[in-house]
Amino acid sequence: MYQAIVSPQEDKFIAVRAGQQAAMQLPSAFYAELADLTDSDGVVPDWFGDAARQAWGIELADLPIRDVLMVRAPSVLPVTYSRASWEINKGCNFSCEHCYLEQRPFAGLPLPEKLRLLDMLRDMGVIWFEITGGEPLIDQDFVPAYQRAYAAGMMMEILTNGSRLYRDELLQTFVVNPPHKITVSMYGASPETADALTQTRGAFKSAYRGMVAAAGVGLPVEVTLIITKHNVEELGEMRAIVRDLGLPFKEYGSISPTYTGKGTTLATQVPGLIGKSEVFQGCPAGHTSFHVDPNGFATMCKVGRDNPISLIAESPQGLMRLPAIADAQMLRTGGCSGCKLSATCRVCRPMARVYQEAKAPLNHYCQHGMKEEP
Structure with a gap:
């Protein structure tokens, strides 16, 4: 199991460690030295050992470099991206009133095609990788897909409702192959409220159990408190529950229509939270990042889904059209x-x-x- 990743990112070279905010930017000569040491089965040089100690508090100097560092090769493809998100499956075990997905069919690529897709992302240079859904942890192929992406040297973020996090197979997978972050959405401070908002009996109990289990094994969990008119009166209690678990949290109250243009979700919006987002400062979606749906179609992001490109049919070269598609959607x-x-x-x-x-x-x-x- 590697301790850190060294990788090209666009026109830079970086070193990162899952669960840590601190990162390093490396001169090209230092990256080349680490790559050469990897090829020759060398050890971690003192300069990197000193930097890792300062940034992450770990000791790596003089250890076999192949045992502790994942040194990723530069992409040789004509199209490169450093970030991607992936709906592994739109299926979900909750049925939230505010969900931006109008329909949540349980369907997607078979496992061999999922793995092929992940190999394409690796070859394009993707290092920051988000797996979402639906609810990603209910997909039957989640574990092998996650392990494939981790083995490729990706900084993994999982977006989940937390209801499956207590399961031993998943906990063990994350302990052995640490994610960068697991973001858990929280929908209430009581079974009555959370179960009503998610329209799922037992939603609060299973999600709370998942958060407790993940915190108990030290996983890098961050909780997003989803604020709607159904749970806003429990916001203080929601904060208290997460604080008692020792987990960081953020709050989200901007409810959008479904991404297919249905406005029924807006009935859950708290009026006092309308228009509280920050000024839009531009976005590199389609240029340095992109989104992939469960069937392998790539778009600029989760919202802008015009003119999807099939990675399965066209391979990464198809994404050469994506920047122009993204620019058109930003007009x-x-x-x-x-x-x-x-x-x-x-x-x-x-x-x-x-x-x-x-x-x-x-x-x-x-x-x-x-x-x-x-």
């Missing part, structure tokens, strides 16, 4: 054309289009519909 069209408030807009263009298609009230996403604060 201000329709009601946003010529807007004089664009410099302070809080919503990216693909998301704004989703709101427009859902015929959402302007105050959910547009400054023209927001009342002046006192």
